[in-house]
Amino acid sequence: MTQVSHDSTRLSRELSQLDSIFSKPTDFTFAQYSFGMSKVAKAPRTKIRGTFSWALWDWAQQPYPTLMQTFIFPVYLASAVATMDQKPDVQLGLATTIAGLVLALTAPVIGRRSDEAGRRKFWLMLNTYVLVIITALSFFIEPKPEFFIFGLILYGLGSFVQETAFINYYAMLSSVSTPKTVGRISGYAWGLGYAGGIFLLLIALVGFVLPDVAWFGIPQEDALPVRSVFLFAAVWIAVFSIPLMLRVPETLKKPSFQRQSIFTSYKITIREILSLRKQAPETFKFLISSAVYRDGLAGVFTFGAVLGTLAFGFDQTSIIFFGIAGNIVAGIGAAVGGRLDDILGSRTVIIASLVGLIIAGTGVFVFADQGQITYWIGGLILCLFVGPAQASSRTFVSRFTPDGREGEVFGMYQLTGRALSFLSGLMWSASISLSFVFGVTSNNTVWGIWGLMLILLVGLILLLRINPNPKINFTK
Known part of the structure; x- marks a missing residue:
């Protein structure tokens, strides 16, 4: 944790740096809201709130990777829903592979369109609430083999939607930070995500998985305590994503933007990839x-x-x-x-x-x-x-990343990551x-x-x- 020295010279330097951070309309700092780092009370609150709200989305979406992709939902599908004859381990891998392939084909186009057409926040929030719906629908997967395919569809679709949301989320990083604070803000957003994972696992364990009688008196029949975790996760995502929707400014459309077909978008995307190699x-x-x-x-x-x-x-x-x-x-x-x-x-x-x-x-x-x-x-x-x-x-x-190409490049970031998954x-x-x-x-x-x-x-x-x-x- 950063501690402010009592030495007057160093304090002066710290305040000077903070003043420079807040000197631009689009520059925000997350330092005052993270891990006990609040030292300056007079910084513009709207700027701080915008950055904090952006970082809070990492906390908001954490139920999906923690509960729905890793520790609970896939384990529930493999152990309680599917039979061994259905080979759940293989099928889960196949669902992930299909989601990755679809993302690899669409990520650069989605990113480039967000750069040109703006509305990054709109698309991020749309993906977020689609993810809420998918997470909530997982509650209806009963512990019976006939529900396994439906569960696989939700699992793969959720993976795709979440990764698509990340394209616009990552592209917004440069608009809520400065060159001096971008690493700090990115790191604290990750930290918030991990903190969210901790709370989620504790709540799932103490409230739903371990006790004989789960919270709210939920009965044990038909794996209802575990399935209720999915409803809890959906509510978590919906609630904690609201600050970003309210506090972070929307990205404006480029003056040169023109609507294009998917085919044209792919052609331009290929050209943009080649130009990125020259430009950066x-x-x-x-x-x-x-x-x-x-x-x-x-x-x-x-x-x-x-x-x-x-x-x-x-x-x-x-x-x-x-x-x-x-x-x-x-x-x-x-x-x-x-x-x-x-x-x-x-x-x-x-x-x-x-x-x-x-x-x-x-x-x-x-x-x-x-x-x-x-x-x-x-x-x-x-x-x-x-x-x-x-x-x-x-x-x-x-x-x-060159200015104005953030969404496109983060789309490639997702593409390259998925291409070798x-x-x-x-x-x-x-x-x-x-x-x-x-x-x-x-x-x-x-x-x-x-x-x-x-x-x-x-x-x-x-x-x-x-x-x-x-x-x-x-x-x-």
């Missing part, structure tokens, strides 16, 4: 390198629970407790990483985070025979470095399979770590080739 070549290269290591980061979360269960003997409740601890640590890492981002630069923070991840992952494998303490220590260190790597990645894109699953499975070839006969699951570490290492090598302070040609 380092940003273009970063999109490629980040696609690799971001899939490794996703794999750490995706397979972390599997690793804890199969390799270290954690039960469902223990995994949820670990998820709570992991979110706390990741939130702290994101907040600290955001501050370091503004001081050291995005690339430096990402490099340090990837090195830390590789060392921690290697440690989990090497000391796996020490039991659950290895998973707790190594896993939490992994969580510590995941947050800064994620937050600084979007900060790098925001810093070094098969890597972590492939390398995880291949590494475990190789352990059998090497004659390993026990705890083969832990070998999957090597596949994820290899992805992170390749992403790190590609990142080292990128200029940390690239020059941008502002003419296409």
